[in-house]
Amino acid sequence: MPPRRKATDVSTQSNAPTGPPATTPEEREQQLTALAYDLVEKRLLDGTATSQETTYFLKRGATRERLEEEKLRKENRLLDARQEQMGKGDRMEELLERAVRAFKGYSGEELPPEGEEYYA
Numbered sequence: 001m002p003p004r005r006k007a008t009d010v011s012t013q014s015n016a017p018t019g020p021p022a023t024t025p026e027e028r029e030q031q032l033t034a035l036a037y038d039l040v041e042k043r044l045l046d047g048t049a050t051s052q053e054t055t056y057f058l059k060r061g062a063t064r065e066r067l068e069e070e071k072l073r074k075e076n077r078l079l080d081a082r083q084e085q086m087g088k089g090d091r092m093e094e095l096l097e098r099a100v101r102a103f104k105g106y107s108g109e110e111l112p113p114e115g116e117e118y119y120a
Helices: 007-011 025-046 051-060 063-106
Strands: none
């Protein structure tokens, strides 16, 4: 077990945000999240953390939580792949229509102008 840090380790750090100010809402959210984590870390080291704060970090460290996060990441990748595949299907359909049109033209069949429907 690693040695426990003293509460003064965290309290001696400056409370000022490090780095440039946030330019997007996402960056601002990340800054605030980092500050909140620092504050709760200080409370945990001081022994003044609430039961909710302690429970949150106990759950975050659990194997089940990590597995659920990994599952969500994989589901997101699957959704992205499905969306990409749908786009490829539309492109393939267009290419197939062009190929059929070209073959009909080669066979001497009179074709309507491009863009108009042809029903035989």
